[in-house]
Amino acid sequence: MDTTSRQEEQNHATVSKMNNDRLASLYQKIAEPPRLLSNAAAKAFCCIFRVPQSLLEINGKSYQPHIVSIGPFHHGEPHLRMIEEHKWRYLGSLLSRTEPKGLTLQHYLKSIEPMEARARECYSETIHLSSDEFVEMMVLDGCFLIELFRKNGRVVRFERDDPLVNMFWVIPFMVRDFLRLENQIPYFILQHLYDLITTSEDRQESVKSLSLLALDFFNNHMMRPPEAIAKLHNLTGKHLLDLVRSSVIPADLSEPVSKHDTPTHLIHCVSKLRRAGIKLNNPRKAFESFLVIKFKRGVIEMPQITIDDFMSSFLLNCVAYEQCHKSCSKHITTYATFLDYIVNTYKDVEYLADRNIIENCFGNDEEVANFINNLGKDVVFDPEKCYLSKLFNDVHVYYGNSWHVQWASFKYTYFDTPWSFISAFAALILLILTLLQTLYSVLSYYHP
Known part of the structure; x- marks a missing residue:
């Protein structure tokens, strides 16, 4: 075989290999599930989402946590490190009370591990954390929230030198951060951790529900009557944002199941x-x-x-x-x-x-x-x-x-304010005087 033929065969083999590699790469992309918007996002149990880009462009800062991250979407961001350090302090405070009664950190981690897959499916995108990292984050964030709610509800005491309380600006920022869509963990994780903690304490007196403690915490900024909150002690939600959202929706305020026979007209300004x-x-x-x-x-x-x-x-x-x-x-x-x-x-x-x-x-x-x-x-x-x-x-x-609109429009135009009323009254007097002057002129013409 001459040199030219051998070179052509080598070129053909190279091109063929490149085509095969390209096809293999394309098939790999076809086989890979979406990550930024996973298939789980379309299911009913998925409840924690990235905010749509169209809304971010309008009100971007209102969706981003300012001082504390909860859950994986903003986990580890540098500007949220300050409160991250205090999460460990709060976890230590909790363990100092539960470990003597047999509930150790290992128990918290082991109890959450069976829920990991279910918790991951609550997020609209693939979470790039190892199993250990994800479970650790769920326990740390969940215990931090529960400890804060219980301290706010005076179930346990704040430490005297706790800067989260003594610096008045911190709590209001955290309250808003806890209710950001991208800053959530599943409510069933919180409920499970709360049940573990309250069971270990074996209190004789009645224990407030987690939802009641959480709503009391947020009510410091919503100022609803205590009796209105007390009625919601059995309320639950997909996460904290959903819990507080559900608390402002009256039970009898339902949406129509089907569309009306006549189109709905929108309201004016x-x-x-x-x-x-x-x-x-x-x-x-x-x-x-x-x-x-x-x-x-x-x-x-x-x-x-x-x-x-x-x-x-x-x-x-x-x-x-x-x-x-x-x-x-x-x-x-x-x-x-x-x-x-x-x-x-x-x-x-x-x-x-x-x-x-x-x-x-x-x-x-x-x-x-x-x-x-x-x-x-x-x-x-x-x-x-x-x-x-x-x-x-x-x-x-x-x-x-x-006729109703015309009469109302007349009143709105001429009698809505004192000045408009005075102007209308002056115009009426002027009109009457003009008519009288015209009448006198006509009468003087016929009866000089």
Whole structure:
């Protein structure tokens, strides 16, 4: 065989090997399951998600933990190291009470190991931690949360020199971080650890439920009456964000199962509603969830909501959670969209504040209006299946009453403020004087 033929065969073999390697690489990619959005994300038990990029671009900082990481998504980030060190201190404090009674660190780790696979499936992406690292993180983060809740509930005492308590800025930041969608661990892990701890203590008196301790902790920033929290002692959730979200949704506030025969009409902004004679009032009842909105005889009744750093972060993360989780209700999304519909400008916020519907602890009225508009931005919303669909249609029917709208618009234009009333009254006097002058001129012409 000559040199040219041998060279051609070698080239052909090289090309063939390259093609085979390329095909093998492509088949390997086909066989590999998705990692950034795993197949588990579509299942009902998956409940901890990365926030969608569209929402991150609008309110990015509201979804990222500022001082403490819980769970794997932000585990080990340098700016969260400070509280990470205190987690170990809290774990040591817990072990100092449970180890003498036979519950050691080894027992905590061994009890969580059978739950590892189930816990991993709660996350929407593949967790790149070894089995030991993952279990250790679940125990450390879970015990830290439980110890903090119990100390806040005075089940055990805070240490006198505990900086997490003595530095007043720390707890408010942690409260917000504990309710960020990306910063969660499964609630069944917390419940299991809590049951271990309380069983080891063998207390004679009644033990508060984990949900009650957790809700008491967050209620320091939500300011709900203690009796309203006490009713929720059996409440549970997928994680802490879901627990607190569920606590603000009344049991009788259900969403329609099927769509209505007629399309649902969306609601107008505050200024247009007022021109149509529709008022917005605070019902001023004993505690009622801010989600309970009613429409009666031309009046929309809305319980007061406080817009501050905590509530803004909570609402944003609830909306992100409802956008990602296919099985949970969309109550917070509906409320956020409703606010976005009725608020267009700072004047709408100003009116709602005057009616004691919004308590503005966030900034000026324009900042609140911008927040509300961003809250409902790029959010998927089905008005046909929302719990406010009937209210939307009732308001639309009232708004469409032509004679009523014309009379209300007249009153709004000419009698809404003292100055508009004075201007209208002056214009009326001027019109009457002009008519009288014309009448006298006509009479003087015929009867000089």
